[in-house]
Structure formats: structure tokens, C-alpha cells
Amino acid sequence: MPGFTPGRRYQPPFMPFKRQPFRKRALAKIEAAIKGPLFGCRMCGNCLLQETAFICPMECPKGLRNGPCGGSTPERCYVDASRPCIWYKIYERSFKLGREALLLEVLPPMDWNKAGTDSWGDVFEQAGKVGIKNVASGLTSGGADSVSQTLDSIFRPVRQPGWWQGDSEYHAPKYEGAASELEQRLKAGEFVVAAEVTPPLSVNTGKLKENIEMLKPYVTALNFTDSASAIPRMSSLACSKTALDLDAEPVMQITGRDNTRVSLQSNVIGASALGVRNVLCLTGDSMALGPGPQGRLDIVDLDGIQMLWVLRRMRDEGKYLDGREIKFPPRYFLGAAASPFASNMKFQALREQKKVNAGAQFFQTNVVFDADALDEWLNEITRRDILDKVYILIGITPLKNYKTAAYMAKKIPGVFVPEKVLKRMEAAKEKGNEQEEGLQIALELVEKIKPKQGVSGIHIMAVGWEESVPRIVTEAGLGKKGLP
Numbered sequence: 001m002p003g004f005t006p007g008r009r010y011q012p013p014f015m016p017f018k019r020q021p022f023r024k025r026a027l028a029k030i031e032a033a034i035k036g037p038l039f040g041c042r043m044c045g046n047c048l049l050q051e052t053a054f055i056c057p058m059e060c061p062k063g064l065r066n067g068p069c070g071g072s073t074p075e076r077c078y079v080d081a082s083r084p085c086i087w088y089k090i091y092e093r094s095f096k097l098g099r100e101a102l103l104l105e106v107l108p109p110m111d112w113n114k115a116g117t118d119s120w121g122d123v124f125e126q127a128g129k130v131g132i133k134n135v136a137s138g139l140t141s142g143g144a145d146s147v148s149q150t151l152d153s154i155f156r157p158v159r160q161p162g163w164w165q166g167d168s169e170y171h172a173p174k175y176e177g178a179a180s181e182l183e184q185r186l187k188a189g190e191f192v193v194a195a196e197v198t199p200p201l202s203v204n205t206g207k208l209k210e211n212i213e214m215l216k217p218y219v220t221a222l223n224f225t226d227s228a229s230a231i232p233r234m235s236s237l238a239c240s241k242t243a244l245d246l247d248a249e250p251v252m253q254i255t256g257r258d259n260t261r262v263s264l265q266s267n268v269i270g271a272s273a274l275g276v277r278n279v280l281c282l283t284g285d286s287m288a289l290g291p292g293p294q295g296r297l298d299i300v301d302l303d304g305i306q307m308l309w310v311l312r313r314m315r316d317e318g319k320y321l322d323g324r325e326i327k328f329p330p331r332y333f334l335g336a337a338a339s340p341f342a343s344n345m346k347f348q349a350l351r352e353q354k355k356v357n358a359g360a361q362f363f364q365t366n367v368v369f370d371a372d373a374l375d376e377w378l379n380e381i382t383r384r385d386i387l388d389k390v391y392i393l394i395g396i397t398p399l400k401n402y403k404t405a406a407y408m409a410k411k412i413p414g415v416f417v418p419e420k421v422l423k424r425m426e427a428a429k430e431k432g433n434e435q436e437e438g439l440q441i442a443l444e445l446v447e448k449i450k451p452k453q454g455v456s457g458i459h460i461m462a463v464g465w466e467e468s469v470p471r472i473v474t475e476a477g478l479g480k481k482g483l484p
């Protein structure tokens with residue numbers, strides 16, 4: 001068991017793809033022999049230990065390098081319940097050691113050319129550039145500041161290569177006006193409604209078009225999921241284009257699970273060219289939730305935060321990840337998911353701040369069933385000083401029946417269904433009025449959530465019950481206003 005990585009479940013180290021020169025092979029062997037027993041090092045070739053409270057993040061089965069996913073719990077990883085969430089452990093220790101500010105730095109994806117090779121060679125090279133004398137005097141001068149500055153001068157350029165340059169700062173969008181109607185309405189202070197439309201399972205777009213036409217008069221934007229729960233369906237891009245053709249505004253959801261760094265960039269360029277102006281970045285549900293045979297469970301090329309970082313720079317700096325210029329950059333309003341009830345609200349709030357720094361301009365939260373408990377998360381968000389930088393749309397799901405409520409409570413990571421909601425739905429089942437009760441619960445939630453400071457709208461996820469949306473919007477008095 002590695003000394004500094006609690007509860008680690010063994011995963012083999014990466015192997016280099018190409019044969020390395022003898023000097024690098026020897027150094028890699030020494031590094032693995034020391035960091036293996038200490039940290040369970042997997043030899044990713046771009047060490048992040050300094051930022052992660054000396055717990056190796058490469059144990060995370062989703063390969064996340066920027067914090068826990070929205071399904072993390074204090075007890076276990078949702079992909080593999082037999083191990084703890086390593087990111088929960090990292091956050092827990094960082095907060096304990098007062099190192100939580102370091103967690104805000106947006107860390108790069110792996111450079112697979114370096115996988116399985118040493119990272120010490122880069123450290124020695126950088127120390128040489130700083131100057132051995134400077135390093136020695138910086139480390140021995142006695143002051144804590146001097147030691148930390150010296151270490152930073154060595155480690156930061158190594159973990160933040162020129163093609164990434166991640167930091168802990170907020171980067172305001174560099175465009176004037178609004179990229180989409182959703183942004184325009186939010187900027188004008190309207191309490192907006194977005195709704196999710198389930199993409200079809202076949203090439204028949206009849207029901208999809210029907211739902212779009214039905215919801216268009218009631219909501220500002222329609223979200224199209226990207227194979228939610230790792231179940232293949234019509235792509236979010238195809239649904240978004242269908243919505244545009246019907247004069248409705250789409251939010252194209254895009255997951256890191258199904259995209260490499262190449263396909264992500266290609267897809268948003270294509271989507272932007274077709275007129276999609278809202279893009280929601282998600283790491284994505286693990287393959288573990290989907291039907292078998294399961295695809296790779298362990299590698300996500302880019303996590304949600306890295307996706308935001310890449311897409312913001314494509315739009316605002318006109319550059320691909322590899323540095324090539326984009327003559328006509330894409331234009332979009334960038335969103336991300338927030339998960340108020342996953343793990344610990346303090347941890348989640350830090351993760352949301354990191355997303356805002358990386359480029360998130362709006363959040364659509366996971367489903368909320370407890371409006372009172374939401375206050376704690378909103379307080380944490382307020383403490384992080386990001387309320388003036390991001391719009392928050394709270395996720396609402398009208399429960400169609402007791403079975404759905406019980407399933408969500410047990411099976412959906414990051415969703416908390418209070419006992420009293422479950423009991424109401426169970427009683428409604430006995431009386432035969434489950435749908436009516438589900439709608440009333442949703443309406444009560446909207447009423448409680450609407451006046452909360454920092455909430456800019458709701459996002460209705462009707463999960464195949466799109467017919468319920470017009471009634472919720474109408475009875476909650478949330479009709480669309482004339483365009484500002």
C-alpha cells in the first residue's frame with residue numbers, strides 16, 4: 001500500500017509507446033522504484049503531486065486531473081464502489097493542510113508522448129535553467145516564501161507546458177454583447193427556463209421535432225444530452241441542428257467521455273459553423289453506467305474543466321490546443337454542470353470556481369429536490385466570489401412516478417432525494433395520482449428556488465416526460481418575455 005495515497009487500488013503504470021534512450025529508461029526505473037511505493041505512481045510523465053496534496057490523482061478511474069466528478073461521494077468512487085474517490089481524499093487532505101488554493105490551478109491533460117517516461121528529467125532541466133546557485137540559495141535562505149517561490153519556479157513550468165499555461169485566475173470572456181439568446185436574456189436579468197429534450201433512439205426525428213415545437217414557446221433554450229448514462233442515442237449535434245432548423249435555440253451538450261482532444265475541437269468548430277451558440281461541457285457519465293459490453297472505463301482524454309479551458313481559448317484567443325491560429329474563431333456561450341449534492345458542498349463549490357475560472361459562463365445543476373439544503377451550496381458559491389461571473393440554472397425534474405423517484409435516490413450519482421419526497425410519491429402511488437403529485441413537488445420547488453439570491457433560472461429535465469414542461473412553466477408564471 002503506497003504510503004501517501006490512502007486506500008489506493010493498484011493500477012499498473014503506463015508504458016512508453018516508443019523505445020526511450022537508455023538514460024531516460026534508467027531514470028524512469030529509479031523514479032518508479034521511489035514514487036511507486038510512496039505514492040502508487042503510475043508514471044504519467046507529467047507529475048501533479050505538488051498540487052494534489054501529494055496524493056497521486058492517476059488512480060481516478062475516469063483519469064480526471066482537475067478534481068472530483070459530479071458523482072463523487074465521501075465513501076466511494078461511483079465507477080468502482082470497492083475503492084474510495086481519490087479526488088475526495090485529495091480535497092479532504094488539501095483542506096486539512098491549508099493547501100486548497102492549489103486545487104484551483106487548471107491542470108493540463110496528459111501528454112501521451114510522455115506517458116510511462118520519467119518526469120524528473122524535466123524537473124532537473126528546469127532546475128538547470130533557474131540556475132543551481134539560485135535554487136540552492138532559494139531553498140536554504142530560511143524563509144518559507146523563498147522556498148515556495150523557488151519550488152514554483154521549477155515545478156510550474158514543468159506541470160504547465162507552453163501548450164497549456166493553466167493558472168488559478170478568472171478569465172473574463174473577450175467578446176462584446178451576447179453569443180446567444182440564452183446569454184442575452186440572462187444578461188438582461190430575466191429568470192430563464194431551459195428544458196432538456198431526450199434525443200431519439202433511432203433516425204426517426206418525428207417525436208424530437210414534435211417536442212421541440214411544443215416546448216419552443218415556453219423555454220429559452222433546449223438542451224440535448226450527449227448519450228447520457230453512456231447509452232447511445234442520436235447525437236447532440238444532430239438534435240441541435242434540428243432545433244435550429246425549427247427556429248429553436250439549442251444547448252449542445254458535449255462530453256469528455258466520448259471525445260478526444262481532436263474530436264472535441266472539430267465538433268465545436270462544426271457546431272459553431274452550423275449556428276449552435278450554447279455549448280455545455282461535461283466530463284460525462286462513466287461507461288460503467290451504460291449497457292455492456294462496456295467501453296474503456298479508465299481514460300477520459302479531457303475532463304470537463306480542461307474542455308472549458310480549450311474551448312474558451314479557441315473562442316477568445318483564436319487558437320487550437322496545438323497553437324494553430326483559427327482565422328474565424330467559433331462563437332458560443334459556455335456552460336458546465338454543477339453538482340450541489342455530490343460529496344461535500346465546500347469541495348463542490350471549489351470545483352465550480354475552477355470551472356468558472358476555466359471558462360464556464362453558466363451552470364446547469366444536477367437535479368435538486370431539496371430547496372432548503374441548496375442554500376448551503378449557494379452560500380459556499382457566494383464565499384467563492386463567483387456569483388457575478390456565472391449564471392446558475394437549477395435542475396428540476398418532475399417525477400412521473402414513485403419508481404423514478406426511488407431509482408434516482410438509489411442509482412443516480414450526485415442526486416439527493418429527501419425521504420419526505422419519496423414518501424409523498426409512495427403515497428401518491430397508492431392513491432393513483434403519481435403524475436399530479438410529481439408536478440406539484442416540482443412547482444413547490446420552483447416557488448422556493450426562484451427568489452434565492454444567485455439563481456438565474458431553472459433547467460427542467462423531464463426525462464422523457466416533456467409534456468409536463470408547458471404546465472410547469474405556465475403554473476409557475478415563468479413565461480418568456482419579449483427579447484430585451
Ligand code: SF4
Nearest residue numbers: 041042043044047056
Ligand atoms: S501524478 Fe503522474 S508522475 Fe506524479 S505520482 Fe501520479 S502518476 Fe506518478
